[in-house]
Amino acid sequence: MSDTSPIPPFIPPQIPGQNRPAPNPPLGDNPGERVPIGGFVAAIETMLREPRRLMYQLRQQSAGSLILRLLIIAVLCSAIYGVVVGTFSRGVQLWAAPVKIAAGLLVAGLICLPSLYIFSCLSGSQARLMEVFGLVASLLTLMTVLLIGFAPVAWVFSQSTNSVPAMGALHLVFWAVSTFFGLRFLTTGFTHLSAAFDGGLKVWIAIFLLVVLQMTTALRPIVGTAETFWPAEKKFFVSHWIESLK
Amino acid sequence: MRTLTCILCHQQILVLLRAEPDSLRDWVERWQPARFHLCVAATVLGAGIYGAVMGSWRDPWQALYTGIKLPLVILLTTLGNAALNAMLAPLLGLNLGFRHCLMVILMTFTIAAIMLAGFSPIAAFIVWNMPPLTAATGLTSPEYGFLQLTLVAFIAYAGVMGNLCLAPLLRIWSGRAVTARNVLLAWLTMNLLLGSQICWVLRPFIWDPSRPVEFLGPEFLRGSFYETVFEAFRRLIFP
Numbered sequence: 001m002s003d004t005s006p007i008p009p010f011i012p013p014q015i016p017g018q019n020r021p022a023p024n025p026p027l028g029d030n031p032g033e034r035v036p037i038g039g040f041v042a043a044i045e046t047m048l049r050e051p052r053r054l055m056y057q058l059r060q061q062s063a064g065s066l067i068l069r070l071l072i073i074a075v076l077c078s079a080i081y082g083v084v085v086g087t088f089s090r091g092v093q094l095w096a097a098p099v100k101i102a103a104g105l106l107v108a109g110l111i112c113l114p115s116l117y118i119f120s121c122l123s124g125s126q127a128r129l130m131e132v133f134g135l136v137a138s139l140l141t142l143m144t145v146l147l148i149g150f151a152p153v154a155w156v157f158s159q160s161t162n163s164v165p166a167m168g169a170l171h172l173v174f175w176a177v178s179t180f181f182g183l184r185f186l187t188t189g190f191t192h193l194s195a196a197f198d199g200g201l202k203v204w205i206a207i208f209l210l211v212v213l214q215m216t217t218a219l220r221p222i223v224g225t226a227e228t229f230w231p232a233e234k235k236f237f238v239s240h241w242i243e244s245l246k
Numbered sequence: 247m248r249t250l251t252c253i254l255c256h257q258q259i260l261v262l263l264r265a266e267p268d269s270l271r272d273w274v275e276r277w278q279p280a281r282f283h284l285c286v287a288a289t290v291l292g293a294g295i296y297g298a299v300m301g302s303w304r305d306p307w308q309a310l311y312t313g314i315k316l317p318l319v320i321l322l323t324t325l326g327n328a329a330l331n332a333m334l335a336p337l338l339g340l341n342l343g344f345r346h347c348l349m350v351i352l353m354t355f356t357i358a359a360i361m362l363a364g365f366s367p368i369a370a371f372i373v374w375n376m377p378p379l380t381a382a383t384g385l386t387s388p389e390y391g392f393l394q395l396t397l398v399a400f401i402a403y404a405g406v407m408g409n410l411c412l413a414p415l416l417r418i419w420s421g422r423a424v425t426a427r428n429v430l431l432a433w434l435t436m437n438l439l440l441g442s443q444i445c446w447v448l449r450p451f452i453w454d455p456s457r458p459v460e461f462l463g464p465e466f467l468r469g470s471f472y473e474t475v476f477e478a479f480r481r482l483i484f485p
Contacts, residue, residue, distance in 0.1 A: 048336045048337065049336045145333065146330075146337075148329065149330030149332075149333045149334070150330055152325075152326040152327070152330075152440070153326060153436070153443075156326065156447065157470055159467055160468065161469055161470040162469075163469075163470075163473055166472070
């Protein structure tokens with residue numbers, strides 16, 4: 001039997017700069033990081049397994065097509081997750097939820113992009129707007145790709161329960177986990193922009209989270225149903241949550 | 247030829263149960279469809295036997311249904327979380343591919359299912375000792391509570407042991423105990439989240455006092471496991 005035969009030692013390649021306290025060499029030091037990323041699947045794979053390579057590629061002059069690909073992936077993945085969200089209420093929500101989620105995330109990213117660029121300039125970074133845009137696109141892409149991973153779980157729950165608060169809470173938890181990993185990527189990316197951020201990035205992260213959370217209320221209903229596509233009344237997201245729980 | 251196949255399968259199962267990191271690593275690294283099929287077959291058989299014992303208290307048909315549903319829960323959980331687990335591993339610092347992740351988790355469940363098969367005679371003994379399902383044995387009777395808790399405890403123990411067998415392998419791959427622990431905890435959390443809900447959807451496993459024996463209850467897509475637990479806590483705190 002081959003089970004007991006000696007095999008060469010196999011250690012999966014580690015992900016630099018993720019969990020290790022090892023020194024953080026400049027991007028591109030490793031020749032593998034200079035290999036261009038082609039295709040959509042390769043972009044997702046690189047984001048998950050070789051984040052430094054993606055960060056290096058985003059800093060190149062020709063990063064435009066890569067950023068476009070990332071944005072397309074983000075829109076597609078958020079739309080697919082949106083369909084899963086829509087299966088809870090069915091009907092109009094099957095197309096309304098994907099549209100709202102994809103558009104909401106893109107708009108949230110665009111709204112927050114200028115402030116992030118300004119923060120980076122204030123902290124002494126030489127980063128171009130395109131590089132910052134690339135990092136925001138990566139943040140959205142990583143978030144939505146992870147949401148796709150959560151989609152089967154969300155689907156099982158959405159077919160079982162009738163409780164809007166329970167489904168809303170579940171989607172929020174999945175969004176929070178995805179956002180955590182997305183923001184971690186963004187933070188790591190910024191350390192390579194020679195930016196001494198201090199509290200600037202933390203403030204931006206807080207703003208981004210608030211914007212996305214408010215977007216869920218501004219574009220409601222996403223999980224439940226309503227008579228109109230847009231909400232008839234303006235509300236702060238905390239008030240909306242409290243009302244939903246009553 | 248058939249005898250030889252049985253012997254080979256038996257040896258493979260033993261390799262899996264010993265859970266030596268080198269052997270497990272070989273199973274994951276060298277993708278062989280035969281091993282994958284063996285894992286699926288062992289899961290179906292092991293969990294199926296235990297499920298049949300669980301359901302046998304109520305009725306032979308319930309034994310058949312639970313014998314089908316318990317392996318189904320395991321396989322659906324493995325498949326449902328496959329993509330997510332493969333994404334979480336590299337994000338937490340362990341650069342494993344999709345197929346590797348799938349195989350590792352399937353092996354974990356296989357070990358748990360084989361353990362459950364081993365517990366089946368004990369579970370059968372407990373079921374045999376339980377008073378038969380009559381008007382005197384209700385949902386609130388201590389015998390039913392004991393049966394429920396014991397059967398669930400066996401499943402929980404097998405699940406935990408299956409995962410603990412996996413831990414040394416993850417530690418070798420990641421090179422760090424913290425990374426291995428994080429990946430294991432992330433996988434466990436997601437498998438628990440989805441697994442409990444799939445169990446909820448596929449209920450009843452032992453019996454439903456208000457219904458005849460059936461594969462799925464009429465309310466299989468109503469409510470969720472966590473809402474019910476939350477509601478029970480709420481009733482306990484605010485009666």
